[in-house]
Structures are given as structure tokens and as C-alpha cells.
Amino acid sequence: MKKQRIVVKIGSSSLTNDSGALSEQKMRDHVEALAFLKQQGHEVILISSGAVAAGFGSLGYPTRPKTVAGKQAAAAVGQGLLMQGYLSLFSEYSIVPAQMLLTREDFYSQERFRNLYSAMSELLDRGMLPIINENDSVSIEELTFGDNDMLSALVSGFLHANALIILTDINGLYDGNPTVSKSAKKYHFIPTVTDELLGVAGDSGSSVGTGGMKSKLLAAKKALSLGVSVFVGKGEGKEKLVDMLAGKGDGTYIGGPFQTQMQMKKQWIAHHSQVAGVIEIDEGAEKALIQNGKSLLPVGITTVMGTFNALDVVVVRNQKGQMIGKGQIHYSSEDLQKVKGLPSEQAKSYSINQRAEVIHRDNWVTVEKERV
Numbered sequence: 001m002k003k004q005r006i007v008v009k010i011g012s013s014s015l016t017n018d019s020g021a022l023s024e025q026k027m028r029d030h031v032e033a034l035a036f037l038k039q040q041g042h043e044v045i046l047i048s049s050g051a052v053a054a055g056f057g058s059l060g061y062p063t064r065p066k067t068v069a070g071k072q073a074a075a076a077v078g079q080g081l082l083m084q085g086y087l088s089l090f091s092e093y094s095i096v097p098a099q100m101l102l103t104r105e106d107f108y109s110q111e112r113f114r115n116l117y118s119a120m121s122e123l124l125d126r127g128m129l130p131i132i133n134e135n136d137s138v139s140i141e142e143l144t145f146g147d148n149d150m151l152s153a154l155v156s157g158f159l160h161a162n163a164l165i166i167l168t169d170i171n172g173l174y175d176g177n178p179t180v181s182k183s184a185k186k187y188h189f190i191p192t193v194t195d196e197l198l199g200v201a202g203d204s205g206s207s208v209g210t211g212g213m214k215s216k217l218l219a220a221k222k223a224l225s226l227g228v229s230v231f232v233g234k235g236e237g238k239e240k241l242v243d244m245l246a247g248k249g250d251g252t253y254i255g256g257p258f259q260t261q262m263q264m265k266k267q268w269i270a271h272h273s274q275v276a277g278v279i280e281i282d283e284g285a286e287k288a289l290i291q292n293g294k295s296l297l298p299v300g301i302t303t304v305m306g307t308f309n310a311l312d313v314v315v316v317r318n319q320k321g322q323m324i325g326k327g328q329i330h331y332s333s334e335d336l337q338k339v340k341g342l343p344s345e346q347a348k349s350y351s352i353n354q355r356a357e358v359i360h361r362d363n364w365v366t367v368e369k370e371r372v
């Protein structure tokens, strides 16, 4: 099989024993399978939960803490224990893990996003095995991922992974929560994530997991939109991940292998950037952007709303007030107010790169029309 880039996410429930503490036996099983996958020549990125589960006992909590401070303290203790476990187990295969702790903000800023990409590429080029978790002990509550499902989807998208494997304590998605309904039936393959499927996916069944099957499906939906197919399930033994990759896994396959990959920058513009303002364009400019695949020029701009800097991302709407896309802009709002409606020759000295385009076609993403 051709060398592939595989992101594997392991949930807390698949790393802990009945009392909620880290299970060395479970970790050993995962590490053996990850090492085997890597030995087949694939690039492997691990998203591992388990920091809170690993740490709460040492802090004297009887169960997984519910408060933010409690979880952050537990993660601060547990992340070290988790990595200690991985370092020692991977050393048996001469694999060097590299810890990366991320927050949601790392996906908002293009500079951080770019840095993250370079660091990750360097690690992979040098044969390391990145192990990613949310930076729980510093994450601000409103900005947390909460569980690592969405984080794994975003990472697999921006790394253009060939597959995202989400390992959990259940062998896939059922048409009802199987811990509640014994007659629930398993889906082996779903081409896409519909609202109906989201309706049957419930919360976590365990005291250590967060988000349950619902958050896995939401993550799968995001991964599919970023061009990555997903598997959700469980397994045991050295060959479990290789089997999952080969379509022989015990779980649910979501999407297919033929999803198109968006360019990294467009992906960032479409899904991770924060919108800083709105501009309105005339009909000629709309046609040039949408139908002719051209860049947006100052002459087509009719209205500028909000305060933004050059290189921020803005929403573009048409004369009917419909959002038609998003793009990275080459003028600040102040300068765009001055040059809107002007010919390119007169406008270009105000742009960040002295070129006339307001949004270059390479930095433009068309979206389905919606009202803004």
C-alpha cells in the first residue's frame, strides 16, 4: 500500500481501567498497533486524550473532576504521566514521540496555523510521532474543544491526512445508544453525516469520556468537509490499525476514500479563520468571482463594513444581501473605503502588496449563498 498520512485519535475511555486511571495494558496495545502502522511506512499522528483521567487520582479527587479548575489541575498532573507512559512504551520500538499541546486559538490565527504546519511537517519529515492533546491546563473555557474529537478532525484536515481513525470503547455508530437499547443496530458505512444520524448519536456512556458518539459524528462531518474520511470503532492487537485502514475494522466507516482535498489556505479561510468584516460587491464583480473564477477588484466594491486589517478574512455579499463567499483581503478597511469603485491603477498603491486585487482568487472560497 502507498505511504499514507494517518491521524489516530484515542479517547479517554480507551486508555483507562474501570476506576478511571490510566491502563498500562490498554496503552501498550495501542502503542504496539501504532508502531506497526508506522513500520508499514505510513506517517502517524496521534491525538491522545487521557490527561485528566491520568491525573485526577493523584490530586485526591475520587472521580473525574467537573469544575474547570479541577480539570485543568488534573490535566496539568496527568499530561506528564500520559507522556511518560508513551515515551517508555514507544522506546521499545525506537520511536520518538513529540508532544504538542494545542488550543482552539491555534486554528484561528493564520500565523500560528502556519507555524504549527511547519513544525508538524518537520517532525514528520524526521520520522517522529507527534502526540497531540488539547492544552487543557491553559485553555479558556469558552475556547476549549472539550473533547479531542473535533481537534482530531481539524488536525487531520490541515495536515491533509488520508484517514482519521477514532478509537473508542464501542465498535461504531448504532441507530440508538447501545448502552441503553439492546436492539440497536450498527452502521458499517455511512457516506455522509446527516441530521438524522446526529439525532441517534448520544452522549458518553462512561464516567471518563466526554462528548459521546455525537461529538464523534460532528467531528466526522468536519473532517469530511476538509476532505478526510473517517473510521470510528475499536479493536485489539498489533494489526488493528492496519486492518482499519484496509477496510477490515470493527466499526463504522464514514465518507469514502475519494474525498477531494482543499488547499490548506482555502481550508483555513473556509473553516478556521475569524471573520473581521463584510464587503458588498456589484453584479459584475459577483459574476467575475463566481462564474469566471477571477479575482475581486476595487472597481466592484460598493460597501465596506467593519474595521479590519490587510490579510484579515472578510465575508463578501452580493447586492441581494446574500453571503457568496469569504476571502483574505489585501486592503485595510480604512484604505478600502478610499479605493472602492476606483479603477485598479488608482487603487493599487493602497494595497498591502501594491497589486490591485482586493481578494486574489487563490485566497477566495465560494460558499452556498446564505443571507447575512
Ligand SMILES: Nc1ncnc2c1ncn2[C@@H]1O[C@H](COP(=O)(O)OP(=O)(O)O)[C@@H](O)[C@H]1O
Residues within 6 Å of the ligand: 010, 011, 012, 013, 014, 147, 167, 168, 169, 170, 172, 173, 174, 175, 176, 177, 178, 179, 200, 201, 202, 203, 204, 205, 206, 208, 209, 210, 211, 212, 213, 214
Ligand atoms: N448511537 C450511538 N452509537 C454508539 N455509541 C453511542 C451512541 N450514542 C451514545 N453512544 C456512547 O458514546 C460512547 C463513546 O463516546 P465517549 O465516551 O465520549 O468516548 P471517548 O472517550 O472514546 O471519546 C459509547 O461508549 C456509547 O455509550
Ligand SMILES: N[C@@H](CCC(=O)OP(=O)(O)O)C(=O)O
Residues within 6 Å of the ligand: 010, 011, 012, 013, 048, 049, 050, 051, 052, 053, 075, 133, 134, 136, 146, 147, 148, 149, 208, 209, 210, 211, 212
Ligand atoms: N484533553 C482531555 C480530553 C477530554 C476527554 O475526555 O476527551 P475524550 O475522551 O476524547 O472524549 C484529556 O486529555 O483528558
